[in-house]
Amino acid sequence: MRLGLHLPDYTWSGGPRRLGPQLAEIVRTAEQAGFDRISVMDHVWQIPTVGPVDHEMLEAYTTLGFIAAHTSRVSLMALVTAATYRPPGLLAKAVTTLDVLSGGRAWLGIGAGWNEEECRGLGLPFPPTAERFERLEEAIQICLAMWSDDDAPYVGKHHRLERTLNVPQALQRPHPPILIGGGGERKTLRLVARYAQACNLFANADLPRKLEVLREHCAAEGRDYDEIEKTVMYHFDLGRNGERVDRIIDDLRELAAMGFSVAHGRVVDVSLLKPLEIIGESIIPAVAEL
Numbered sequence: 001m002r003l004g005l006h007l008p009d010y011t012w013s014g015g016p017r018r019l020g021p022q023l024a025e026i027v028r029t030a031e032q033a034g035f036d037r038i039s040v041m042d043h044v045w046q047i048p049t050v051g052p053v054d055h056e057m058l059e060a061y062t063t064l065g066f067i068a069a070h071t072s073r074v075s076l077m078a079l080v081t082a083a084t085y086r087p088p089g090l091l092a093k094a095v096t097t098l099d100v101l102s103g104g105r106a107w108l109g110i111g112a113g114w115n116e117e118e119c120r121g122l123g124l125p126f127p128p129t130a131e132r133f134e135r136l137e138e139a140i141q142i143c144l145a146m147w148s149d150d151d152a153p154y155v156g157k158h159h160r161l162e163r164t165l166n167v168p169q170a171l172q173r174p175h176p177p178i179l180i181g182g183g184g185e186r187k188t189l190r191l192v193a194r195y196a197q198a199c200n201l202f203a204n205a206d207l208p209r210k211l212e213v214l215r216e217h218c219a220a221e222g223r224d225y226d227e228i229e230k231t232v233m234y235h236f237d238l239g240r241n242g243e244r245v246d247r248i249i250d251d252l253r254e255l256a257a258m259g260f261s262v263a264h265g266r267v268v269d270v271s272l273l274k275p276l277e278i279i280g281e282s283i284i285p286a287v288a289e290l
Contacts, residue, residue, distance in 0.1 A: 001255070001256045002261065003263055003279065003284055004263070005265075006038075006039045006041075009046070010023070010058055011046075016056065023066065027070050029273050029277065032280070033276045035230055037077065037107075037262070038071070039077045040067075040077065042081045044057060044122055045118040045121065046080075053117070057254060061098065073105075073107065075105050079179075080179065083112055084112075084119075084125040084132055088139040089159075091108075091153055095143070096147070099170040103171065106172070109200070110140065134158060138156040138159050140178065142156075142179075144195070146166040147169065151166060156271070177231075179197065183202065185210070189213050190217045193218045193223050194221050199229075201230070228265055230258075231261070236265055237268040238275050245278065249282075249286045253289045253290060263287075
């Protein structure tokens with residue numbers, strides 16, 4: 001099993017002037033500790049499950065470019081991009097740019113989006129649920145078209161591109177891996193089976209059911225279930241001095257037994273760096289062979 005660091009919170013001591021240096025220190029420490037990937041949220045306001053709405057939040061793809069400049073190995077992604085926040089052609093260009101400038105480390109993490117409050121607040125598109133999922137599928141199709149060897153037009157229900165030209169192309173071929181986030185059984189997991197190289201689910205009692213539904217969708221789509229990477233969101237709370245390390249290792253063993261190969265999540269007190277160092281010393285080696 002591999003571990004991923006998710007960065008949903010930038011409200012650290014020192015304020016905005018220290019945010020850049022602190023973020024650089026965090027991602028360098030995570031890479032040195034052995035994390036496989038680093039992700040950020042695609043939000044413009046902080047979300048209620050993390051903190052007050054007026055806490056610091058950074059734009060996702062600008063932040064990923066910054067992280068790319070301070071790392072050399074880890075994969076990079078938004079977990080997950082809201083499909084309606086950017087025109088799909090521009091999104092494909094952003095992920096391609098990240099892939100090229102990072103040396104081939106970008107993923108497209110994408111979902112339908114859900115935060116109506118921030119959309120209304122900043123004037124971002126927030127269509128009804130059914131339309132958001134239609135736009136999600138079209139965004140994936142457009143990205144795949146732009147990562148292909150053909151620059152033919154794309155005409156969908158919601159988007160029209162006269163020429164899907166994309167130069168330079170992404171370094172990863174045939175394209176950067178696609179991760180679709182969410183556990184919706186009728187739509188999201190069907191799209192995973194149809195398009196994605198990875199899924200991302202929340203760690204809860206529904207996991208076995210979600211995996212079985214994904215297996216059913218794969219059968220319907222003629223897709224090999226085993227070729228899809230199963231990733232799970234996990235909350236890394238080590239305790240003040242790492243006293244929960246053994247419990248976390250036990251949890252990760254259970255998740256690996258279900259078929260998850262990546263545990264990806266927030267690390268409590270990440271700005272202190274010590275939790276990342278403990279994970280690198282005690283947890284990553286313990287789960288590497290799971």
